[in-house]
Amino acid sequence: xxxxxxxxxxxxxxxxxxxxxxxxxxxxxxxxxxxxxxxxxxxxxxxxxxxxxxxxxxxxxxxxxxxxxxxxxxxxxxxxxxxxxxxxxxxxxxxxxxxxxxxxxxxxxxxxxxxxxxxxxxxxxxxxxxxxxxxxxxxxxxxxxxxxxxxxxxxxxxxxxxxxxxxxxxxxxxxxxxxxxxxxxxxxxxxxxxxxxxxx
Amino acid sequence: xxxxxxxxxxxxxxxxxxxxxxxxxxxxxxxxxxxxxxxxxxxxxxxxxxxxxxxxxxxxxxxxxxxxxxxxxxxxxxxxxxxxxxxxxxxxxxxxxxxxxxxxxxxxxxxxxxxxxxxxxxxxxxxxxxxxxxxxxxxxxxxxxxxxxxxxxxxxxxxxxxxxxxxxxxxxxxxxxxxxxxxxxxxxxxxxxxxxxxxx
Numbered sequence: 001x002x003x004x005x006x007x008x009x010x011x012x013x014x015x016x017x018x019x020x021x022x023x024x025x026x027x028x029x030x031x032x033x034x035x036x037x038x039x040x041x042x043x044x045x046x047x048x049x050x051x052x053x054x055x056x057x058x059x060x061x062x063x064x065x066x067x068x069x070x071x072x073x074x075x076x077x078x079x080x081x082x083x084x085x086x087x088x089x090x091x092x093x094x095x096x097x098x099x100x101x102x103x104x105x106x107x108x109x110x111x112x113x114x115x116x117x118x119x120x121x122x123x124x125x126x127x128x129x130x131x132x133x134x135x136x137x138x139x140x141x142x143x144x145x146x147x148x149x150x151x152x153x154x155x156x157x158x159x160x161x162x163x164x165x166x167x168x169x170x171x172x173x174x175x176x177x178x179x180x181x182x183x184x185x186x187x188x189x190x191x192x193x194x195x196x197x198x199x200x
Numbered sequence: 201x202x203x204x205x206x207x208x209x210x211x212x213x214x215x216x217x218x219x220x221x222x223x224x225x226x227x228x229x230x231x232x233x234x235x236x237x238x239x240x241x242x243x244x245x246x247x248x249x250x251x252x253x254x255x256x257x258x259x260x261x262x263x264x265x266x267x268x269x270x271x272x273x274x275x276x277x278x279x280x281x282x283x284x285x286x287x288x289x290x291x292x293x294x295x296x297x298x299x300x301x302x303x304x305x306x307x308x309x310x311x312x313x314x315x316x317x318x319x320x321x322x323x324x325x326x327x328x329x330x331x332x333x334x335x336x337x338x339x340x341x342x343x344x345x346x347x348x349x350x351x352x353x354x355x356x357x358x359x360x361x362x363x364x365x366x367x368x369x370x371x372x373x374x375x376x377x378x379x380x381x382x383x384x385x386x387x388x389x390x391x392x393x394x395x396x397x398x399x400x
Contacts, residue, residue: 047257057247058370062383072400073390170258183262186386190273200272 004033005195006176008164010041011088011124013172014067014078015185017114021076022188023175030195032177036099036107038092041172043161048170052085070185077119086117090148091124092157097147098139108137204233205395206376208364210241211288211324213372214267214278215385217314221276222388223375230395232377236299236307238292241372243361248370252285270385277319288313290348291324292357297347298339308337 005027009016027034045051054060064080071078091113099106112133116122122129127148131141147153164174168181175182175191180199182191194200205227209216227234245251254260264280271278291313299306312333316322322329327348331341347353364374368381375382375391380399382391394400 044258048259049251049256051249056249058244058365058368059248062368062370062381065381066383069400165258168258168262170262181262181265183266184386186384189389200269 002030002032002195003178004035005191006035006037008037008039008167008169008172008174008176010172011038011091011110011113011117012085013041014063014070014080014118016172017078017118018070018074018076019173019185019188020111020114021074022185023173026188026192027195029192032195034107035103036095036110037160037164038088038095038110038157039164039169039172040087040089040092040157040161042087043165044169044171047165050171054084077115079118079121081117081121081123083123083125086123086125088113088124089154089157090127090130092160093148093150093153094130094134094144096156096160097144097150097153098134105137105139109134109139112137202230202232202395203378204235205391206235206237208237208239208367208369208372208374208376210372211238211291211310211313211317212285213241214263214270214280214318216372217278217318218267218270218274218276219373219385219388220311220314221274222385223373226388226392227395229392232395234307235303236295236310237360237364238288238295238310238357239364239369239372240287240289240292240357240361242287243365244369244371247365250371254284277315279318279321281317281321281323283323283325286317286323286325288324289354289357290327290330292360293348293350293353294330294334294344296356296360297344297350297353298334305337305339309334309339312337 007023023034053063067078095106095110098109113124116129116133117124124130127145131145134141134144170183173185177191177195180194207223223234253263267278295306295310298309313324316333317324324330327345331345334341334344370383373385377391377395380394
């Protein structure tokens with residue numbers, strides 16, 4: 001039976017956001033499930049020495065233009081949030097807490113977080129925003145806020161950050177299928193081919 | 201009349217090499233010409249603070265694996281040269297000297313340089329290698345060696361390095377069509393769409 005496709009992303013990564021709109025269909029077309037794995041890109045940047053894109057001369061300007069272009073290309077709501085980038089620690093903890101009980105619900109929460117941040121410019125570092133995102137999904141907002149402060153879920157989210165580094169996740173998004181890594185939203189088409197044809 | 205597609209690359213860039221095998225067909229399918237523009241990635245790295253891929257933890261291992269995978273995927277000869285990366289200054293000067301007289305011949309020289317380096321592992325920093333690449337193309341090898349040492353062509357190649365930075369070329373390969381920039385071998389399919397459909 002073909003294995004799950006891992007989708008590693010940072011909520012603060014625009015390319016991760018764009019990928020979040022495409023990965024489920026690509027996996028479904030190949031009869032695969034997707035495991036969503038939020039992590040902090042900062043833990044990878046600590047290894048690679050990379051900096052947030054907008055801080056990098058030339059690349060910053062390129063990316064701003066590119067994100068607008070991708071939004072138009074894929075017909076996905078897009079605007080650069082006022083607060084960008086952010087450290088989405090609380091969202092990651094909330095995600096893994098929800099996922100422990102209901103993986104599908106956690107995915108919908110993640111999609112809603114992305115939409116709130118890049119569609120509506122709402123700051124995911126504010127826990128009350130996370131609670132507001134959770135409510136319409138019938139997630140207990142008080143329990144969610146408690147989980148965010150719970151050392152157990154802090155630890156769990158940190159473990160995923162370490163796991164990302166350990167697995168060679170070099171950026172966001174990053175996909176792993178059958179042990180094969182694909183880095184970047186730009187590699188979704190190649191991932192799709194890999195899933196269809198198998199290894200080459 | 202539709203404009204030329206600029207193909208910016210560093211001879212020492214594997215992704216530039218892979219793109220060199222695809223760009224002509226993509227442009228031709230859209231009725232476009234390609235202007236090949238070698239430059240030194242080092243001049244861009246001075247702005248962006250980037251380092252050669254293999255020096256970067258995590259990314260180095262990813263890229264080594266990815267280059268092998270791309271070689272198999274596109275059926276393009278590929279091996280990592282013993283001497284890698286290199287500063288391909290002499291090849292750039294030779295290219296622009298040839299291009300001043302015959303743009304098509306310069307393109308064939310560039311293709312042969314890529315092939316000699318990534319196919320056969322020959323070090324393009326050695327001017328005698330460049331002379332050997334030139335000879336079967338009926339390029340005067342002695343005149344080429346003289347051009348490489350000529351301040352005029354040193355200056356010309358440097359101007360292209362500055363031009364790359366000035367134009368926002370953030371890496372190799374980088375494509376510019378109708379003023380629109382596309383960064384990376386991974387963006388060739390999007391470039392192809394842009395050329396076919398026009399701006400979106």
